[in-house]
Amino acid sequence: MMKRTLMASVGALSLCAAAASAQTTVGFSQIGSESGWRAAETTVTMQEAETRGITLQFSDAQQRQENQIAALRSFIAQGVDAILVSPVVATGWDSVLEEAAEAEIPVVLLDRMVDSSPDLYLTAVGSDLVHEGRVAGEWLVEAVAGEPCRVVELQGTTGSSPAIDRKAGFEEGIAGADNIEIVRSQTGDFTRAQGKTVMEAFLQAENGGADICALYAHNDDMAVGAIQAIKEAGLVPGEDILVVSIDAVPDIFQALAAGEANATVELTPNMAGPAFDALAAYFADGTMPEKFIQTESRLFTQADDPQGEYDRHKDLGY
Amino acid sequence: MTAARKLLRRIAPQLITLVAVILLVSLYYPDFYKVVLVNDRLVGIPIDVLKRCAPVALLAIGMTLVIATRGIDLSVGTVMAICGAAAAWSIDQGYGLWGALAIAGAAGLVCGVWNGILVAVLGIQPIVATLILMVAGRGIAQLITNGTILTFDSDAFSYLGSGTLIGVPVPTVIWILTGIAVGLLVRRTALGLLIEAIGVNLRASTLAGINSKVLLIAVYVASGLCAAMAGIIATADIRGADANNAGLWLELDAILAVVIGGNSPLGGRFSIVASLLGALIIQTINTGILLAGFPSEFNLVIKAVLVIVILVLQSPRLMLLQDPVHLPFLRKRAAPTPPAEVRK
Structure with missing residues (x-):
């Protein structure tokens, strides 16, 4: 797990260095590595960012909300183009989401919801x-x-x-x-x-x-x-x-x-793909996505x- | 009174409780006693209970010794996870069955020595000393498995969890043999007496010439080794090491088994057989809940009610189960009667 986090941060750093000013930079605050699925979500998010040529700033919150809020504030200070966050708990996000809204940085929730007003984030991607x-x-x-x-x-x-x-x-x-x-x-x-x-x-x-x-x-x-x-x-x-x-x-x-x-x-661990698509449409012509994007619940059988x-x-x- | 009758008298409350719990479960599930032979293995609810209680029974053996010294070992559930992860890792690395057993056993030994040194040499309260490993150990186990469920393919190793020996599940054989071995070791030698002495009065025992430091460490090592065996069984059973969930909260079930076994948490006299009966009682309740078909929201409530009833009936003020023939209000009248020999 440590190895993966290390690789992830090295990956994020090198991407950072390579980033040209024209490139989109997205901050991603992950809960931590609570389960295998969570680890897969992190991996897939990085892959999706890479294939789209997006610079991903990755931050691991280690299951603590204060770490996530700190990460979001630092993303806002850096002036990233958008923020992805998998919130560890549902409450307590109002003030930091307002800060992001004031800085005109769209926020997309991945996998989990918050109980703040829907006006404070662009959309949420999750499964039903x-x-x-x-x-x-x-x-x-x-x-x-x-x-x-x-x-x-x-x-x-x-x-x-x-x-x-x-x-x-x-x-x-x-x-x-x-x-x-x-x-x-x-x-x-x-x-x-x-x-x-x-x-x-x-x-x-x-x-x-x-x-x-x-x-x-x-x-x-x-x-x-x-x-x-x-x-x-x-x-x-x-x-x-x-x-x-x-x-x-x-x-x-x-x-x-x-x-x-x-x-x-x-x-699906691919919550980031639909999120990046929604962001691309939003940046291109200001298309507002639905407030909840439901991922596909695909059925796999022996066939x-x-x-x-x-x-x-x-x-x-x- | 012969030794056998003495033992029977000691474990009578636990036996009565076990029979009562079995009767209660068979009210909801009349086929409780049915055991059949399928594919050369015995199949039935009693066999399930004897198999599924293996981890708690093994932990209870070590825990009984620790509690007899007036200590407690909160780390056993975590040690299970560490040893299970170590075993799965060894199989994965190709060390084979014996290599895996040796490495898992060594992990249990190291954990036991660590706890023992904290308690015996540094004099830290056992509940605090073992809490350290209880909390930190799961992280160690997760480091070994890299945070995932580490699966392996080894028929020899999974035999320890799901195989059978002359029809009897291997985990059952392991816990019964371990119980007999430890029981004989402490009762056929002076070891049991020395452990009880430490529990009653550590200082007096040390002054009387008992090497209490070594004995205390040995007791925690025994607990660590029992936890290692439990971890090996749990890992072999699901053919994978689940660092997050293996042995989770089992230390509490083990302590409960010891307490239902009538052993005082304040140390002193102990009975391993009674603790093992305690483990059987807990598992009969667990299995009974699964069979009874209640919604799962009731599981913990049912268990709690039964445990409270058992402990209240065994409480010193009631002593109903300790002396079922002479109820407390009768005992008052019976007490002044002089023994037969004196009257003559």
Whole structure:
């Protein structure tokens, strides 16, 4: 992780040095490296900036809002052309966003929202968690094609917004299909170990797994743990029990390639791409983007070249 | 009273609690006792409980010894993460099964020595001394795994987490054998007595000629090694080292197991068997919650209520479980009766 941050800052510095005055300079304040997905988002943001010839000033806030506010103030002082920020918390941004607005620097929020007035930022790019769950649910409806199906659900951390929204979305997705029924639903805390433990209990409780037709996990890590539990119970994951989950981390592509998982919904780490596009349009002719740009929640199945996707994803820092 | 009867009397409250918890769970899940043989491995809820309690049971063995010396080891959950990460890293680097075990064991040993020196040599309060590693250690584990879940492919190593030996899950075999080995070591020698002596009065024990510094360090090392085994099992189980989540908050479950086992946090007399029963009680509750099918929002509340009930029933003022035949109000009347020998 340290190595990556170091590389990132060296990269940012060298880009800085190479920057001509005509080039666009964008400051990016990242939360920190809290998860593999976050690391991948940083990597992809740098790649997107590079392909567009944008100079990216990167600042790692190490999970602290005061670091982010300091970074934003320093971006404003440097007079960057735009600011990207993944806010660590939702509150307390009003004054620094006002400073940016006074300096006429557009701010784009990535992945997370703030509770300030929408006038204070240009737009927000993010995924719709409910939509992700709905895509997973709709896939299952299509996959079982009217056959009766008893589903077990591995929830994320109880009370967290991904857990609540991905559960609600999935239920929306299967709402029309009376043949599909969620029979057991428990939290697996978004971890592999708990995913495996809870799946073992589900398998025991459902006649050794014979009564389970599909597993829906709120993230891929829990699905990877559950796949091991299914295998150890003497069943074939992906055939005896369908597996659908959300996030699209590299390890689930391996499981897809091996036929052990059936589908995953991508939470794309490419939040910066749409942000840069919106900024380019804004700079070109003042086009105001929508206040919320929803990223695509793409569905990957075994038919979507999982091995190739694994190779493309594995070096992003997940 | 023979040694066996003495032991039975000591662990009677824990046995009664365990049976009560099992009965409670089987109310919600009548098939609780069903165990079948599938693909040469025993499958059933009791087997699940015996397997899933392995990390807490192993941690509780070390924790019992530490608590007997009037200490506490808050770092065990983190040490699990460090040792698991070290093991996964070693496999990844191609050191093989034995190399991984040696490196993970060495990591546990170093952590134990560190805690031991802080407590025994520098005289830092155990809760503060081990808090240091508890907080800092997860960072060390993350450095080893580079912040990601470090996965590996080694059937020999994953056997320790998900394999079976004559149908019994390997983690179960490991914790039972470790429990027996440590139990024999402390009870068949004077070691247990010396540990209890340190816990009752460190100064007096030192003056009486016990090498309390070495013994204290040894106790924390034992705890570190138990945590290393727990970390190896947890890592082997999911074929990956998850530095953020491996062993997270398990130190609290381990302390709870020791306390449910009737061991005093103030040190002194201890029973490893009772702590292991405590770990089984906790795991039966955990598994029971998963089987009962309540919404997950209730998990912690149910666990908390059950733990409170157990601890209240075991509390010194009630002593209901300690002496189930003679309830407190009866004991008053029974006490003045002179023993049979005196009456003759």
